[in-house]
Amino acid sequence: MTSGHGIDPARVDALLEAETARFEQCHPLSRQLNERARASMPRGVPLHWMANWPSPYPVYLAEATGTTLTDVDGNSYADFCLGDTGAMFGHANPVVAEAVREQVLRGSTTMLPTEDVIAVGEQLTRRFGLPYWQLATSATDANRFAIRIARIATGRDKVLVFNGKYHGSVDETQVALRDGRMVPQPGVAPNAVDLDHTTKVVEFNDVPALEQALAGEDVACVLAEPVMTNVGVVPAEPGYHDALRELTRRTGTLLLIDETHTISTGPGGYTRAHGLDPDLFVLGKSIAGGVPAAVYGMTERVAEVFLRYTAKDDYRISHAGFGGTLVGNALTLRAMRTTLEQVMTDDAYRHMAALAERFDAGVAEVIDQHRLPWHVTRLGARVEYLFSPRAPRDGGEAKRFRVPRLEAAIHLYLLNRGVLLTPFHNMALMCPATTEPDVDIHSAVFAECVKELVS
Incomplete structure (x- = not known):
């Protein structure tokens, strides 16, 4: 029997159980590190949010470049979480990395302003008007x-x-x-x-x-x-x-x-x-x-x-x-000036928005194919799908539309196949390094997941 979101809860529970077992099989070193870290940090993480992924323990990172994450077990992911917006312009951006390297060698913090202050202030005023x-x-x-x-x-x-x-x-x-x-x-x-x-x-x-x-x-x-x-x-x-x-x-x-x-x-x-x-x-x-x-x-x-x-x-x-x-x-100001002048560009946003449109279309196609009472919303480079036939009008309604176990099952299914969404809801971000193949991987895996849920 299906619920108001169109999926049989028993199918959700079965998928979540199977994907949890698959995760544990593919992430043994992350488990070991988490068990060791619990001796000195609550839940084995420096920020408790990091333990709020749907997996039984968090993935431990080895490297992040562009839109690709690699964990300590050697698994790679197309990253649409992007540090939940903190890395919205990509991991290890070479322009920012070089600027940070140069500034570290010249001193990071002195309680004195640098010339970068002027460029940052002018950029902020030009962009946002204040x-x-x-x-x-x-x-x-x-x-x-x-x-x-x-x-x-x-x-x-x-x-x-x-x-x-x-x-x-x-x-x-x-x-x-x-x-x-x-x-x-x-x-x-x-x-x-x-x-x-x-x-x-x-x-x-x-x-x-x-x-x-x-x-x-x-x-x-x-x-x-x-x-x-x-x-x-x-x-x-x-x-x-x-x-x-x-x-x-x-x-x-x-x-x-x-x-x-x-x-x-x-x-x-x-x-x-x-x-x-x-x-x-x-x-x-x-x-x-x-x-x-x-x-x-x-x-x-x-x-x-x-x-x-x-x-x-x-x-x-x-x-x-x-x-x-x-x-x-000085280090922050140099990174901020570089990001504003060379990374947060009109061209970058055009690229990001185009890929978000592609992501949106891929999700909408699956929803339409299975006639699910879900919707997808895009905000520039941000896309999110929610288990209701329309966008919520307010926060109270949005809370009522949430289906935590279904969210967890989809997230874990995607994670186990190399696609990372934001852990708190079905949100995906594009960055300048995101590619059409990245988006298409999500579309394909999402389609497979939904097919299993509705079968």
């Missing part, structure tokens, strides 16, 4: 700093986020909606944060709910992806961004756009492609070619507040709550 920029070491930190300056600029405490979002591990954003009420996000400790004092949460695309939440004029900023990506791709409905911008302006609320994932849209992100006009802007992960880095941009009005708040006062020390010792180091 005139002033600061660096951070991650998008989490960039969002945290942007929220802080929004609070200073508005004199308000609250940040509004959307149900199902993810903007890093910023404490105030770790909330969800349950039966219409804000609750701590499942699996996340409140961490002594008074969420009722700091946060509001509504569903994406719900203009009346947004209007009601902002009416009290107690929200410092709305923090939003222009298209939700972390709970499944949730596109903005026509007119939603116009309403979001009008309501934030009317209520004196700053608009903070986080393009850490939606930079897949194009070289200027969704913001430039769709003419958005944020007060604050965050971009992380991919911007320095794999070197940990993020940026946050601001309008002239917000920058004036930032300058006043961070000004030197009679030469006394003031950390002002922004930055960190390694922020803006």
